[in-house]
Amino acid sequence: MTATQEHPTFASGTAGDDPAMAKHGMTLTLRVWRQKGPQHKGKMVTYQVEDISPDMSFLEMLDVLNEKLILAGDDPVVFDHDCREGICGSCGLMINGIAHGPEQTTTCQLHMRKFKDGDTIDIEPWRATAFPVIKDLSVNRQALDRIIQAGGYISAPTGTAPEAHSILVSKKDSDAAFDAATCIGCGACVAACPNASSMLFTSAKVTHLNLLPQGQPERDDRVVNMIAQQDREGFGGCTNIGECSAACPKGISMETISRLNHDLLGALRAGARPKS
Amino acid sequence: MPLDLFAVGDPIADTKAPTDVPIAERWSTRRFRARLVNPANRRKRTVIVVGTGLAGGSAAATLGEAGYRVKSFWFHDSPRRAHSVAAQGGINAAKNYRNDGDSVHRLFYDTVKGGDFRSREDNVHRLAEVSVSIIDQCVAQGVPFAREYGGLLDNRSFGGAQVSRTFYARGQTGQQLLYGAYQALERQMAVGTVEQHARTEMLDLIVVDGRARGIVARDLITGEVSTHFADAVVLATGGYSNVFYLSTNAKGSNTTAIWRAHKRGAYFANPCYTQIHPTCIPVKGDYQSKLTLMSESLRNDGRVWVPKERGDTRDPREIPEDERDYYLERIYPSFGNLVPRDIASRQAKNVCDEGRGVGPGGLGVYLDFADAIGRLGRPAIEAKYGNLFDMYAQITGEDPYETPMRIYPAVHYTMGGLWVDYDLQSTIPGLFVIGEANFSDHGANRLGASALMQGLADGYFVLPNTIGDYLADGPFGPLDDTHPQVAEALGGVQAQVQKLLSVNGTRTPASFHRELGRLMWDLCGMERSEEGLRKALDRIPEIRHEFWTNVKVSGEWDTINPTLEHAGRVADFLELAELMCVDALHRNESCGGHFRAESQTPEGEALRDDGEYAYVAAWEYTPEGAPPVLHREALEYEYVHLAQRSYK
Amino acid sequence: MVTVTQPGQRRTPKAAKTNSVAKKAVVAVTGIIMVLYLIAHMIGNLKVFAGRESFNGYSEWIRTIGEPVVPAQTTLTIIRIALLTVVIAHGWAVVSLWRQAKRARPQGYVTKKAVAQSYASRTMRWGGVIVGLFIVYHILDLTMGVVNPEGPSTTPYDRLIAGFSNPFITAVYVVALVLLGMHLRHGIWSATQTLGQSNKRREKTVNLFALVFSVVLIGGYLVVPFSVLFGLVG
């Protein structure tokens, strides 16, 4: 593809066409990881995009690149995304060496006003054995679902629930459980961790459920099995580096890791062992 | 008024609700009369559930617990990413924890009235009954709802309701409810009752001998198209707001599953009923890829206004009080800024059409917190809306504490969907439809916080009880790809994939999607007129034709290829859009989210025509060229009396 | 019907035979035991200021505790075995976690920036290895005397004076001690986290304690070589 190619114009614009935008648009050099599939080797490929408005989101900037690529008959860059409002956890790119880029938010909520005309931006996928690359910037994060399968739930078959007000939960515990429960499963913690550990993800779920009275009966088995699964999936072990929490778009705190450790050691002392 | 655009078929009716008993007993009666499948036999019944949102996730988990063999499909990488995750505000339930006069009957009443008398009473009453159990279920799963200091669940009032019945988890209620269902689902996957098919998109429904027997699906990673069989198929694939291209729905939200089922014989009910949410962040430029909702709760303290003069481009802070038009407070003195969604949206459009809109392109109105900040102090506003203000600042780069927010309506929810009876079964035996994908409970307008309620009601409590009655006749025997009806469906999907890749034209799927969206927004959006709809009906087939001759999809079929996925979805939107316009054109009345320019009161309010249109419009698909067939389901109101809504 | 296994989807790997958190707890517990030893050792070292007899006497005393109830060197042997076990356990757990981390990300990033990690946390592993090598050297030097300028057949005091009179040897000690200080600065905080005793409220206190403790401890060690080097002792 050529670097100077015009970005396509469409039969129809949408509201807010602003001719002034063209003049103010930024030109950026993107170095993007391209990898055809899990079995292929990948490499960084350089592209240029023009007319980038500071109000665009990072993904909208990639849309511009992709429209160019499609029209040129090239393979567009594959990346995961869906809600584009920071809640589904689909998106996630390593941007200039930082998970989700220079702001502590999701990639879809990062806006181009964080960059300057003429910048070069490196874009890579999450890298971890447990997150094999599917293609380009898209990785398979089902390992996180399997950690949940190992115990990240409360067994409450439909129809068996007691009246909601029969168990009181202090506001403090409930709020702390909520804070941990906001984890969106994006995997940035794994991507950022020098050990590629999913500890922050796992600890957020353990903290959420173990803080609530409803979560008590399964608390020991939950933590033991989730950690066993995390190790089995090929994630690294946590050595308390703290990169994860700094990259987490939901600000999950390191305290959750301490809480997991506490619960795990308690469970092991109490004789809980992982199911094999 | 019969039009050249459609044909009229036989009326249709729900036959499952036991209307011989009073409404409050119908659900328990139906459960009692429905046949059961013996627990030992459930293993021998397979159910396909497509979708893992609140509806599909809760249904698959519950059916798995019950002992059925469940196969779950979704196009995301994880079930937890279904767009239910984005719901902010809350979920209604008639718990009456506030002792403020709430009851099942009041929730029922409010929902029927809120739906502008276009929903089925039986379904709505059941929804209100079941709402109570939903909260119990979710709390048991560990959903961290907001609580008071005493440890009890907190409630708020939402969407103009007069009682506090909305349960919430900060601004992330949908996320927390979805995680509850997701965790229950993962638990079933771990024990093996639910088989998982991630990143797999349903592209057709397999109907054999008149029964829904499976789906054709494409593995989005390998590109492989394959068939999957079952004794019943459940669609829980969400709403189709993305027919407008820009909406508050996720990029992947689509109509494909229900549209293909429609083409296989499931009737599509009320396709034109769309909900437009008044408080979204306005469009910035033509690169815009989606719109973001700002919670409705902002209207509790924000005042909506535009300049009195057209084309006034001054900084809003420099516009003096007497040159501002607080139009909602002016037109609706008693409800003011708190009028329902449809009214607030339409008035915003009106002032923008007059040329008084603000911001780029003149498509925006101010939502001003200066008064509230002055009255309550900034800390109070921060405590209430801090996360929303931050989100606004993140997206727009403007500080809403300093300068008024700019908001504009955006498409948000589709009340229409596949027609279902009281058992949530479509017109194809064995095809069940739940959640936003069906049309069932909201009539012409959905009240805030009731979609989550409906999704979970359907998935946890209704479907698992009603599907047994159908499965009791099963199992329906083995099938394989050589069966002619199966082979036809499989071949059709493969051919479409090949076709999309071979057109090799000059426009991207996204460009067609944008063009269609713009057209639908202009002509079938907040206000619809016969002239506009006819124009749209002329134009849509042209766009569709151009699509099939000039679309460009690069890449291969046998790897992950988002452009190919998108192209397939746009193709379906291009067909659905036409039916939406036909439905909007034939319904020559205004009701709920459907506002026809020809049908308004002298003051410009929506004017219903109960004599003509108190029915559900269920559309039957006919092959291209033949007009769709309208089947009417008459709506009778035994318990809530028809009345005109008024918010003056 | 076809059920496809997607490429890029991992097969479920072999049964759990690791438990990274338990291993980490081994690191923490052994670390803490070593810290306790280091406190005692530091205090013992300060006896150097009390003169040759006192220092050698301390060395002698440590070898004869419990006599004649138990044979000579019993207590010391127990301490040595315990320490050796602890060091090996610490090293084993650390190396095993290190390898797990390597396996967890075989292919690194082209560009990676550190956002939160401190220099101390980043140098835990190599710093630990260097400290480990130092310990070996140190034992050869002062306990066994084989690499000491004075040789094995002298008293510990003489070996010590001889060694630290050499600026080069002193430099080796200083580098090792500074690395050890950083190791502890992160390690003490990290151990509270690993043992599940850290939380937002305590974080500041624990960090401050770790810093003050490391500085005092290392300071306590460093006065000895510097005093020798500058002729204050000996």
Ligand SMILES: Cc1cc2nc3c(=O)[nH]c(=O)nc-3n(C[C@H](O)[C@H](O)[C@H](O)COP(=O)(O)OP(=O)(O)OC[C@H]3O[C@@H](n4cnc5c(N)ncnc54)[C@H](O)[C@@H]3O)c2cc1C
């Ligand atoms: C921004 C926003 C805020 C909202 N806030 C509220 C609120 O506060 N209260 C409230 O009550 N309602 C709210 N709603 C509405 C409510 O969230 C939705 O109506 C509801 O969650 C829909 O749930 P669902 O299960 O039907 O579908 P979804 O959650 O959309 O799930 C669809 C599922 O189907 C799958 N799928 C779709 N098509 C296919 C296919 N072809 N093949 C395979 N899988 C497929 C997807 O992968 C997904 O798993 C909000 C909606 C939005 C957009």
Ligand code: HEM
């Ligand atoms: C300036 C700093 C230090 C001085 C002056 C010093 C001094 C000594 C001396 C004199 C001995 C010999 C004792 C004897 O044989 O009776 C000794 C032994 C030892 N030192 Fe140190 N030391 C220092 C730092 C350290 C450090 C940092 C460590 C560990 C990290 C350490 C670990 C040991 C060990 C393990 C032994 C062997 C004990 C035994 O089994 O006999 N020392 N030290």
Ligand code: HEM
């Ligand atoms: C006598 C000297 C030593 C002391 C006092 C000591 C102490 C500690 C302490 C307290 C911790 C923190 C435990 C935690 O994070 O929970 C720790 C961690 C660590 N130690 Fe040591 N240690 C010593 C020697 C070594 C040696 C010889 C090595 C190298 C092989 C080493 C490598 C590490 C590493 C890598 C960690 C980080 C934890 C991890 O990555 O898992 N340490 N140490």
Ligand code: SF4
């Ligand atoms: S803990 Fe944070 S970074 Fe990790 S998956 Fe959850 S939200 Fe993402």
Ligand code: F3S
């Ligand atoms: S960065 Fe990694 S080492 Fe632990 S504290 Fe975070 S998981």
Ligand code: FES
């Ligand atoms: S796309 Fe959903 S979080 Fe970014």
